[in-house]
Amino acid sequence: MTQLKNSGSNTAAAVFFAQVAADILQRHAHSLPDLRQVVVVLPNYHVAAPLAQHLALAAKLPALLLPQMVTLNDWAESIPLTQVITPDTCRASTLYQALRAQNWFPGADLWGIASELLVLLDELTRHHVPLPQTEEDFLAQLEHAYKAKRNAAMQFEARVVHELWYAMSASGELDKARAYQQRLAILAQQATAPLTVLLTSDLSRLEMRFLQAYGENATVNIIDLRDIAAKQENCAVLHAALGKAENIDDVHAPVLQLREQAEQLAAHFPKSALGSRLRLFAANGLEQEARAADIQVRRWLLAGKNSIAIVAQDRLAARRVRALLERAEIQVRDETGWLLSTMAVSTVLMRWLDTLQSDFYYQDMLDLLKSPFIFAELAATERKQMVYQLEQLLRKHGAVAHLDVFLELAQNELPELGSILARLRQAAAELSKKSNTLKGWLLALERSLDILGVSAGLAADAAGVQMLQSVHTWQQELAADGIRYSRGEWRHWLALQLDAVTWRDASIDSPVLITHLAATRWRKFDAVLILGCDAGHLPSADNVAVWFNDAVRDTLGLPVRAVYRAQQRDDLLALLVMNDTVLATWQASKNGVANLLSPYLEILRGLHQLAYQDDLAENELAGMLEHAQVRSASASLPDSTHMPLPIVPPHLIPQRISASGYNSLVACPYQYYARYVLHLNELDEIREDIEKRDFGEWVHAILHRFHQQFNVLADNEVIELKQVLTNISIEVFAQAVQRDYWARAWLLRWQQSIPAYIEAQLKSEAEGWRYQNGEVAFEFPVTEELLMRGSIDRIDVLESTASVVRVLDYKTLNAAKLKAKLKQAGEDVQLPFYAHVFEATEAAFISIEKNKVLMVEPPQDVSQLSHANIERLKQVFSQMRSGIPLPANGLATVCEYCEMQGLCRKAEWA
């Protein structure tokens, strides 16, 4: 099976350039060596150099004054106009206001509609489509085109377009499209220079007319690649599959069937000229496609090719490939570029506006402050340090929003942060207006960015510079525009603007470049890689226009989908005939779902398969994917993971232990190790709403205060008790309720337990128990190296014999769960732990639920239990000292909620 030739350079293109050169020289033989009066219209400037070289080659003169080689656009641009051109920014604004005034689209995104409309209006101009005088006629036109009788919807559409079209044209302003029109007209009038035009596909109606007009005053010579390629033997298959005649949409063309074509080809050209030029690689997903592309490009480089084009039909794939190439330190020249809106430079800008919008919601603000472009005058290290401090401050206090809150916190704890927060406030002031003109907003924006040191930051970045310039330009363009907008409206406008600006990195020079199909017309490369050749990307999905449909556009004389597709097919054809080393890749399946090849290539493949029993499949790369990658494998690979068994050196063994610590130790020694030896714990989250945790704390606080007030309830009125307890509750919850509405629900929930609690308390008093103390902090030596510490919720004593003690712990859990905890002796150590410290013989959880309060006691004998519990504690610690490791042996149920999963790596143990 033939594969792409991996050496030598493009010979296919030479043929065509030679033809063009010969043609030009022959036409202008008389004026050699000075061709300056000749004009050659190029699709793009990359074509100039090769053409010039071929001219020189053919002319064989010491010097040849080159013809004027120019793109139609630039040529037109060079024609001066007396009237100034109204920039689109202004037109959009005018249109926006018109829409707002008409109130045609209540609640809709008017900027979106406005820009849609501009596109349509420009199209109408560009394609010489005059709308009928009256709305009525226009409507009739639509009716006819839609092949339907008129109705409200249609009338509305007609009216909007018709009115605005006339409104805009009436203004007598000169927009880009019109200017272009006029300039071409002038060019045609003044036409003297003989003209040669290089084409790959049909020109727009406007441009065709121009050439006709021009032709009346001077010679016009059109060279269409499709035509000369058609005569080229080694393009036979391409021509047969994608050539002009095959344009299905012109009905007169005789359509040959695949088999007939194949037979003809095989008969005329027994050997395929295409097989060695084009290959198709079917990938089973994005990654494979990218890797294949990466490898092929590197193979070509190694084979000495020094102009390699990557045609990015699929942007994602292209990014992936670029990243992979950069792994091999291959830099890529990118002709496609980036939309500003997808770049960090606009992130900083938009995040700043978000921050204002959300009144300094912490996520927006921190995101803003972490941008590399802000506070440019500070050293990166310094800036970051400040931001990190601020973030920790906010986390510590759970501060969610409001600059003032942050400022206050900073004042108290981190005055050094005052300066940056102050600058935020100052910058915010700049944009505090209710409404303003677009220019006004932009100026304010510029000022605020100066204050934040963002302007300076952006100025140091190529894309940033372009953004600043754009903002500046808009701001000048809109100088005269007096319409006022709310900040929201303006922000939306800005977003659309950023979507419209493309930034290209001109700073890289490389033999490898990324470009789009349309930019390859008449260009030659040593090798071409077309990425993303699936049906979805080639032809690229056509964008649905809100206005009309193809039928209407057609009758109006606007280009229809078919035209854009034909365009792309011509471009593909041109690319394939101009270049003799091409690999087209596509994802034949995306996560398990089939994905079709581009219809053009599918036809090509089908034809080639039939004619030459070769389906053009590339089948070397697949085998190389695994091993042809660049790796940075300096370090040796790790062994397979096993259960960790850390041995804690004496100096790290904790000297104090709390009940929860001990619980952790019992549940999983490694968890204990991570928490209390490594002292690792989760970051404080800035929680925006209440959680069970807070609830528990508040209940504790409430009951503590309550019992401080009432050691004994018995001799009080239940009503009164309820009242007091309720009041305390409200006080304790007050702050939360202030901050978060849902806190009320928690309060209610607790209040529903109050009667039950009092009842339960009275009951226990009746049994002779008396509240003795609550929230008692303690430290209690176990051994000389170990201290028990903590704080107990509550201690009761038996009235009769003050010696009998009961330790109690409030839990907002249901009794069943608590029972389960206590079922197995020693697995939940909290109660025995306290019991030991306070020499209690009784212990219980107090389970507090919605209108249900229960005492839950361990099924075992408490004093025995607490004794055994301490013995074990001593034993375990002495074992630790004697170097016994701490295994990660938690139960699945423990692991599920364990924050140390990432440390013990349980999920990947061998």
Next chain:
Amino acid sequence: MDNHIALNPANSVVVEACAGSGKTWLLVSRIVRLLLAGVQPSEILAITFTRKAAQEMQERLHDWLHFLAASSDDEVREFLRERAIDNVDDAVLAKARGLYKDFLLSSSSITISTFHGWFMQIIQRAPLNAGVPVGLQLLERTAALREEAWDALADSLHAAPDGELAQEMQWLFNEYGLHNTRILLENFLGKRAEWWTYTQGQEDAVAWALEQLQDELQVELDDDPYVALQDADFDLNVQTYASLLASGSEAQQKLAHKLDAAMRNEDLPVRYQSLFDELHTATGEPRKLKANKGQNADHYASLYAGILQVLHGVQDVLIEQAALRLNQAGLRCGAAFLGHYQELKLRQQVMDFTDVEYQVARLMKHSDSAEYMQYKLDSRYKQLLLDEFQDTNPLQWQILQAWFEASVAAGEPPKIFIVGDPKQSIYRFRRADARLFGEVKDFMRAEFAAHYLTQNETRRNAPAVLDVVNGVFGNHPEGFVDFENHLAHHKNLPGHIVALPLHFQSALLPLGVNVESNLRNPLTEAREEADSGAREGEAGQFAATISDIVETWSVQESDGSTRYATYGDIMVLVRKRTHLRIYEAALREKNIPFLTSRRGGLLETLEAEDIQALLMFLIAPFADLQLAQVLRSPMFSCSDNDLMQLAAVEVKSTVELPVNVEASIPHFPKGGLGGICTWWSKLNHLAIINNISPELQRAHHLLKNWLSRADKLPVHDLLDHIYFSADLAHRYAAAVPEAMRTGVQANLQALLEVALDVDGGRYPSLPRFLAELRELREAENESPDEGKVGEVGNALRIYTVHEAKGLEAPIVWLLDANDTRSKNDGYGVLIDWPTNAALPAHFSLYGTLASQGKMRQPMFEAEQQYAKREAMNLLYVAITRAKQVLLVSGNGKNEEAEQKKNVLSWYDRIAQNIAQTGNPLLSKANIIKTVAPQTKLLIDADLQRLLPTGKQLSIETLEQGRGTWLHALLQQLTTPGVVADQAALQIRCGISSAEIDALWQQAQALLAQPALHRFFNATQYLSAHNEMPYVNARGEIKRIDRMVEFDTEVWVLDYKTSANHDAAPYRAQMAEYLSAMQSVYAKKQVRCALVFADGKLIEV
């Protein structure tokens, strides 16, 4: 079934086709027939249930068309014959061959799509005045926005804490608590489409809905439910009854006292409650109170009955009132919640699927716009094909109907082809309604003279499997009435059914009441898994059996050959994901590669969490736990000793970190945050005094590097750099068990692609990306496609039955099939939407299922019936996935529990229908397929090496910049016709504002130089050219800054901006110009000169 009818383009057809009967074949065949009959692609609309199915149809269509274009005449004839075209003349043949190219190159394209795909098309073309906001984006994940709406609701309540709404909310809190309230309101939100439809046209939707409900429940909130108690007869009744009792047994006397006591209570509610409690058991059943001997049994009984009747009367009223109250509060708050949600979406210019659906329905019902849509879309559908119709929901059906009508109105009634299978309707939770199928059948017959065909022959399942199917469903259990026996197409496809013995809980361990025995020592003894037994048992057996099946059982290929089974052949089905972890653990233990569909699967895997931890660290280097995780992960595989070394560091807050440690955060100065000392600063510290393990060294080195890039690179590029520089793929591969490797690799890859997608979005940043991930994690995938499980080599796949829809496998295993619990935890919405009705007949909320109330009972029961039926559908789908082998396993409490239970589990139903036979798949595979080893060509070693290519262009210095700008200015200023407008030229030449003035002066001055006058004043020369290009014999292109032609001379001018006037460096260049131009202007004298910025001219 007769394909002549089904495929005939002239017919409208409804096909009820059983699982595996080749629906896709049928649909695509019909499409081919349509194209053959000259139907334009754009006139065809095919709707399937998932994107996957749509893609498959597309692919199949292409393959077939290509086949027709490429194959021999006979093959083509045969192909057409199979599709019921009998006499194929040359014309047909030619046509058939032509289809391929026509189809591929035609710009009118066929629509094969999901409902939502199609709806989106419609919405995008919606009439501009239809009130469908223009240019909305589709919102695929709503979780985050619902959350926001919830907060918004809170804020609005907060603003008016005593307002009406707030009080309703308080009421809900009181009754149900925050949690259930939220569930209730979320469920309401989930049914918004029904809600809108139900209340459309009502300006106060809630009030109206409440009125409806009030009528249905036949109560009012202010009715006094207790009136009946005050009735004198009732008093009398009770007293007589009590006195009767008083004369009776001790128990009876007790009761008599109680009743009297109750009656004496003045507070009616209390009286009612105590009476009720006395006469009912704890479960609310009336107590069986028999008369004793000597008591008049009848009298006794009638009295008792009378009392109960009154009490129950009261009870009913109370329940209905409660229901009404709940709806009053629930609907008000729900509507408010919904309001916020909708508003948020509008503000962000997005629509969710429900909106789209509802909007489209609205459009289509409005005849004007319906008609408009008909022609607005560039395709007038003459042929509709609807797949999986049983999954259509009422709204979608209405849309279709409206569409039909509109096209009839437009005078182009379409032909409609409907395929479906009510037995496979399992998407009720997505509001699908299988009952529609029956309705539609009739509708189609009536309106479109449709033919009705059934297909009960399956091309998928082996006879053995079908025996089970027929056995289980033959007697129409749980309203499975529409079942007809299935026939096998492949009569001798070997099959096998296994029901593995159930697993029961091992007897529980005795309670550790006595503590003499020492407590467990956690260091030396792991704790016993508490509920070890039942499920774990099943899981173990499952894994064991799998590894036994693979390589010993043989499966049959489509070509009839057999080969040994691989993991890839096995599909494991569960009803819900709840316990997947346990089964997965078992698989891991046995080193069985598998792909799971566990929710959030990707982002919750350890490897993905490692990456997220790393990124978190990169934006917040004080995140110690995250750093520790990263260190321990295979990325760096640091040991616990490394960690302990770090933990032990006591960085004095005075330790000086060299400033060059860019991006490392110096730990905070005292006073800062209590002199926090992060692990990262500790690591820096250790790295500097450098006594650390190579692992830590490496970690420190790389992390530092990454920190410095974190805020500069786009996320994907950053990740790729990390993956590469850490050699991530290989390190993980080395660290994790064989069985997990493929999965881990796939996950790491997937994460990269997520980054790629998110990067594509606007205003990217690392923090935003992490937020996105958090959101992705919480969000359920709401687009109506099955959860996606990428295909990876040879691995067993675990799906929920829902996800398995449309899939098949040689071997299917139903896990956990003995679970009979059906979940409805209450706090939902009760809807009655009669099929084919324009809108729901009933819409109300309910709390706990316990208190349904008489009035809504029938609807609840209907619901439950339906639920049961759907459960059977689910089972049907599950079983019919199996081509050859069906295994079923399960677990339970214990034997007698099994005996006692009154519902049949899936396990039972299948087990009952197994005819014990040997396992034909144990027969040796005849062809042992060995996977062809990939053509291993030896790799050019250079491909594994770096290949530095391309370079950063040196950035222009300001000097050079000025040079180019001056050039540009001069060129512009000396081009005829160019207006000398500074501002304009500044923009055109892209000159910075800082420079323009100076340059402008300079240029003007230069041009004004008398010495240069002759070169710039058009009156003084014949012609002049700026930037004039020529090409020399060597093909090199040169540019001459300005060439001025006089009668006898030609001057070549070259602008120079260098300060000194030294011409030496330029002589060679000028000489080249000179000779070149001399060759052009043979008759004139060519002279060259340098023109310096200050206007000095030096001839050379």
